[in-house]
Amino acid sequence: MAQQPLPSSVQPTDVYGGDEVSAIVLDPGYINTRAGFAGEEMPKQVLPSFYGHITSSNRDVFGDQAMYPRADFEIRNYMNRDSVVEDWDAATKIWEHALVNRLGIPRPTPPSKNGLNNKPKPAAEGEDVEMADEADLDETENYEKPMAENPLLMTEAAWNSPKQREKAIEICMENWACPAFWLSKTPVLAAFAAGKATALVLDVGGSNTSVTAIFDGMVLKRSVQRSPVGGVWLSSQIRSLFEASEPKVEVVPTFMVENKKPVEAGQPADARLKTFDFQISPSFRAYEEERVLKEFKESVVEVWRGPGRYLAPGNEDYAKNLPGRVFEMPDGSNQMWREQRFKVAEGMWDDNAAFPSATEEGKITKAQTVPGLIKAALDSIDVDVRPALLANVVVTGSTSLLPGFTDRLNHELTAMFPSVKVKLHAAGLSSERRFGAWIGGSILGSLGTFHQMWISRKEYEENGPGIVEKRCK
Amino acid sequence: MTSRDVHDVLNLPSDHSGAPRPSKKQKTSAPRPNLKGLAREVQNLGGDNPIAIVPEVNFFKKRRFATRKPVAKWELKAFTNSARGDDGALVLRHWKRRTDDGAPPVESAQDGDGQQQRGGGEGTPASGKREEKPEDSAFAKYNVKVVVPHYTEDQYHSNLQNNDWTKEETDYLLELAKDFDLRWTLIWDRYDFTPKPPGSGGDAANGEDTSTAVVPAPKQRSMEDLKARYYEVAAKMMAVQKPAQYMTRPEFELYEMMQNFDPEQERKRKQFALNTLSRSKDEAREEESLLLEVKRILARTERFNEERRELYNRLDYPATDSDINSFKTSAGLQNLLQTLMSTDKNKKRKNIMPGEGVSPSNNSGVPNSAVSETNPANRRESIAASATSNNHHHHARRDSDARTPATPADPTPTSAAAAAASAANKKKGGGTQQQPERRKLTQQEEQVYGVSYHDRLGSGPTFRYEKINKLYSHKSGQQQLRITNALSELDLPPRLVMPTAAVTAQFEVLWGAVTALVDLRKMSDRLDGEIKIEEAKKAERDRAKGIAAEKEGEKEKGEGGGGGGDGAAAGDGEKAGEKTGEGGQTKEDGEKKRPGSSGSLSAAGHKRSASVLSAASDKSSKRQKK
16 A cells, blocks of 8 residues: 555645545656556566567566576567557466565455454344345456456557557456556656656657647647657667777677686676577577676766767767776676767767667657757647747656757757747656656556556446547547 | 775875865764773774764654554545446546545445446445445546537528538537537547548448549648638537627627638748748747847847937027027126016015025016017916916916027027927816806807907007008008009908907908918919920020021910910909900910010919909908908
């Protein structure tokens, strides 16, 4: 149960309009799936959206601790690169794993078994009792299902299709018997987390970067812009950088290394690699390599802060003189990274600066860069709201945690809209940036005024899954 | 170790050494001698820095047994939200402080739990005293909805037809407006009307089934289009429900506002906003600086105006045209003062205060004589004042007060005088003691009693015909002659036989008209003469050049005659024939003596004009007589 931080003499509703009904917030993303109780400040459970599939026994395993090298082990993701659920079976399982097994939502005991109805009853009410018993029998079925007591608030990408949304409510109602359900779009919730009802949300996530205008707590559909320029794309840029650097940098994931010795910078690694008596699937290796690259992103990559682009004359020379950062690969080879660490992230801002990508989807156009997205989003909406949006730019998503990201964004925006006041709102706490949408959902789900919005079970039963389209606009 | 020691070790300059330290030392050393035995030894261990000795406290807080209350009890209570509009089908539970009605909370919570989805708490047989329904959410009251106009089919057909909009689309628009609480940005964003989609129109089809197979492509609606249509519908429905004349003020204002919505203007405004947004940095900066400049200029002009007004106030004194040189010397001023004082004494004015200094009455001898005849307004005022009452004397005095500092003989009515006059009039109307006694006569009464008001009255009796004679005296002899000629043509004697007031007045009017006519005639004659002279000059020039043939000369003469004819035509049509004859005459001798001809012409013109004039004035005066 959510905590009650206020003194008991004060009713919470008097203070912040909260009314906690132990709702659950589920925020699935390409990299992570977040789950927790509404009203809390952080998601209790953050588990990778990647899951392991053991081909031999046709079994799925979830969670970080299950991801170790095994035989016949593949890594899959139930989401696709568009941040839309692809594999609904796996999604159901992984969500249930997160909510029931990990979050520990208690399964309610049916009233017939909880011992509270065992009192002697007056004889006059005998008929009523029988009816109640019958009702109980119906109920029992629901009590076998998890989460029969907890309303569920789920998030979705702004471009989610109606089919997907209907599927989501179906799972919630049919599989878990939730009493109520709500589907909210991530940028809206990110704006709520920043305390804004009207905002321009820049969400630089794992697989996508999206720009969405939020007006009065609703997505402006015309403004939704997205591009693959996110964490995964940045990883591919880092791979390109490694390919291009001299000598080539090999990415050896941690699980391969049995033992390593320290070497001088720029020297080849001196490490003994593990050998496995089974085949390591490419997907698992890629997943593990991604973890190394993630660490590289977190510790080395930096965004050129501006003013001006990185490619502008003089800037690169200046960057070369800045102190570099050393990164040691899991196999012990290490190297100092200087201007490259700026160059890698520059593709997000300037399509000319991006490393040439091997794959087609890795190439980006000018419109797919962050400034391009923002411009396109603003151009597609009414001119009257543009200044209000620019005064409330909410930056969220973990890739926006790259050092210098907000500085650069500020420079780009003020250069693009010189006559408008631009104000960025980027949470200082990294977890608030990472879980922006979840936190917004947590706020929304614990608001007293929100409880009239829920799609109740009854409504679902009367209208079918189509109701989600009608209600969650 | 103290901070100073640290500084020493690190070779840092001790920034604020000296003064504070010795005092601190003294402070710490002061209690030391009081310690005895072990305590002192322990104290000494600390050296310079005494060891902080915290007294051991083995209880945290005094327990307040007296005010202790039992632990607050909370219960998981079911509640519904009436704003949902589903009759409490959704029962959620939250923790609430238990109220004091003493019922066991757990049971009710479990009951609510049991009936969670199937709605209603009827299955609570065990505890009969509990109320059946879970309580309503405290937040239900915040649910507000906008009012969107409704119309029936008939109303739509009679009032809301529009070529551009089908009923389906209008329905769709209103539904969106309701859904999004009139937030136009959202309405426009989500507006996606596809006319009669066969499959996907679940929400757009409002029970209307028009079997139109041919559907136009969905129109691209701008936000202004949507607003214009909505306001049109809303205003019309408002008027249908309540005619405009019965609306309350705010209602009518809303109605008018909606009626006057101009999408075109809105569009222009947006275009302007767009341009403003897309300004470059330099432009923005320039505009900012310009705005600042404007503000500064405005502030400056305001100050400047203030200063100028002040200056004008200082400079504002009654101007004078007459010679004030005699008063410029101190002796002259003294002289003036003496004169004024003496006249005051002569008049024996009692209400004059010595402090008021130079304040002569206007009807006193000196100023009155100084006031020339060209200042009727001023004199009128003073006479009226002296004629009415003492009070008015006062006003008149003040009136002249305003002028006297410059000159007592102020020939022009200044603004101050006018103001004083109006003030006096006001006072008159305002009712002093004497005022109510005089009855205000109506116009009829005035006529009956023969009451008349005069600008001025000379001293002693005068004859009315003298007044008439006076009119003549201003004119020159020739003019007088002409006027008498004109009058005699009208069969009017130069001296009126029976100069009653009415006749004199009428005569004055007539006389004025005659004078004006004479003046005009004079003017026109002069112009005629000048024209002739110029023409003659021109002819002379042409001849001198030798270019002009004889024919041309004749032509010129013809023109000359024509010119004469024109002048005559201006006078009267009757005399045209005679005049042309004259013109012909002049033409004959015009060849020989050119310069002279113009003189004769003008003379002829004169003669003629006099007769013409007399004829004209004859008519007019006859008309007047009637």
